[in-house]
Amino acid sequence: MKIDFAPADVPVHRRLQTAAVLQWVFSFLALGRRVPYLCGLKVWDYMRDYFPVKLVKTADLDPRHNYIVGFHPHGVLVAGAFTNFCTYATGFKQAFPGLTTYLLMLPLWFRAPFFRDYVMCAGLIPSDKESASYPLRQRGGGNAVVIAVGGAPEALDAHPGTFNVLLAKKKGFIKIAMEHGAHLVPVFSFGENEVFDQVGNSRGTWLRSIQEQLQSIMGISLPLFHARGIFQYSFGLMPYRKPIHTIVGRPIRVERNEKPTIEELDALHQLYMDELSQLFEQHKTNYGVDKDTHLNFV
Numbered sequence: 001m002k003i004d005f006a007p008a009d010v011p012v013h014r015r016l017q018t019a020a021v022l023q024w025v026f027s028f029l030a031l032g033r034r035v036p037y038l039c040g041l042k043v044w045d046y047m048r049d050y051f052p053v054k055l056v057k058t059a060d061l062d063p064r065h066n067y068i069v070g071f072h073p074h075g076v077l078v079a080g081a082f083t084n085f086c087t088y089a090t091g092f093k094q095a096f097p098g099l100t101t102y103l104l105m106l107p108l109w110f111r112a113p114f115f116r117d118y119v120m121c122a123g124l125i126p127s128d129k130e131s132a133s134y135p136l137r138q139r140g141g142g143n144a145v146v147i148a149v150g151g152a153p154e155a156l157d158a159h160p161g162t163f164n165v166l167l168a169k170k171k172g173f174i175k176i177a178m179e180h181g182a183h184l185v186p187v188f189s190f191g192e193n194e195v196f197d198q199v200g201n202s203r204g205t206w207l208r209s210i211q212e213q214l215q216s217i218m219g220i221s222l223p224l225f226h227a228r229g230i231f232q233y234s235f236g237l238m239p240y241r242k243p244i245h246t247i248v249g250r251p252i253r254v255e256r257n258e259k260p261t262i263e264e265l266d267a268l269h270q271l272y273m274d275e276l277s278q279l280f281e282q283h284k285t286n287y288g289v290d291k292d293t294h295l296n297f298v
Contacts, residue, residue, distance in 0.1 A: 004233040013046075018238070020046035022230060025077065025237060036088075039123065044087035051195065051244050053083040055090040058279075059250035061185065063098025066136045067144040067251065068177045069185045072165050072276060074154040075192035076225045078103075080244040085146045086123050090246075096144075102135050103146045106220060127151075129176065136180040144185070147173050152221035156201060156211055157298070158193045163280075163289075167273060168297045174269045181256030184268075186249040186276040190287035195239035199224035245287050249279040273297060 020043045047053075061067060071081045084090045085101040092101065104127035125131045127147070135143035148154075150166035157164040177184050201208040201224070215221045229236030252275055257264065280295050 002234070006231050006233065013049075017046045017050035018230060020044070021050045022238060024082070025239070039086065040088045044083065044089040047087070048083055048089040051079070051083075051191070051239070051241060053080055053090055053244045053246065055084045055092060055095060056245055056247045056283075057095045058248060061096045061099060061144070061183075061248075061251055062141070063096075064141040065251075066138070066141050066180065066182045067099070067185050068136070068173055068182045069101070069144050069146040069187055069248075070173065070272065070276070071146055071148045071187045071189065072150065072167070073158065073163070073189065073192050074148045074150045074152075074166075075189070076155055076158045076196045076198065076223055077239075078148050078192075079195055079239060080189035080192050080246045081146060081148055083244075084246050085144075095248075098142050099144050100135075100142060101144045101146055104132055104148070106152065129172075133176060133180065136176070136182045145182070146187075149173060152215055152219070153212070155221045155223050156198075156208065156215075158196065158223060158225075159198050160194045162193055162296075163293060164296045164298050165276070166298050167276070171265055171269050174272060175260065175265060177254050178257045178260045178265065178268065181254055183254050184252040184272055184275075186252075186272060186279055187246060188249070188276065188280050188283070189244055189246040190283070190289065191242055191244040194242040195244070196223075196225040196227045198226075243287075245283075247279060247283050249275060 023043070024047055069085070071078070081103055084092055085103050092099075100123070102123050102125045105124045106127055125135075132145055132147070135145055149170050154164070154166040157166070174184070176182070199207065201211060207224075211222055226235055226237065227240045228234070228238050230238060252268075252271060254268065277295050284293065285291055
């Protein structure tokens with residue numbers, strides 16, 4: 001196999017961008033008390049510019065309320081979610097003043113010494129119900145809990161050019177929103193599935209079966225992904241330099257209802273899917289998606 005090495009005269013700023021993403025990728029694979037100083041470090045600007053990642057606002061979010069932000073799709077390593085909601089690099093603070101974001105992450109990663117403190121500094125919190133609910137119980141508003149709704153299983157569908165969203169039966173976050181009266185905000189991140197390739201694992205194949213069994217046992221998915229290397233473009237675990245555009249939709253107002261009926265839960269869940277689908281349809285052609293392509297709710 002011919003290896004496509006990076007030229008020796010790559011500009012320094014691009015080398016710094018690669019280094020920024022490298023430390024993020026391997027920190028993520030090695031596996032809150034937010035530290036604002038760390039969220040604003042220059043390293044995250046380099047990471048933003050590597051892809052690049054851009055945050056697109058479509059509506060205001062009143063900081064007097066709390067929110068659950070549904071992020072779609074998960075992708076392999078939720079690069080867009082981390083860059084937009086765990087750092088200040090893409091301007092979330094300026095676009096939505098008064099809001100503090102908390103990205104949910106599998107509780108498994110919080111059991112590792114030192115790494116736990118590292119991720120909490122960036123505003124990541126465990127994805128169990130109690131941890132997710134804590135910011136939403138705070139009176140006065142201003143808190144936004146960001147959930148990659150499809151979670152680890154959706155990462156197995158993160159192939160370039162695909163738009164599968166694991167949402168059809170995902171209602172836990174809807175119930176939490178109703179219990180706390182937290183408004184729902186759908187978010188779609190165009191390009192999230194483009195930054196890595198993944199070994200073919202369509203549903204029903206032996207590889208997918210093994211991956212799903214391991215996911216049920218370990219709680220994490222193991223997508224066999226690859227992209228480019230540090231000093232060459234042919235293979236490796238570094239993501240491709242593909243643009244990611246994260247579109248923040250308009251909020252869905254949710255009244256507090258501590259004991260919603262099944263019918264009430266289903267109705268809000270359907271409304272959320274409709275709003276996400278509409279958000280995708282309104283913006284897809286701006287980011288290279290064919291007009292005949294639609295979201296596939298799994």
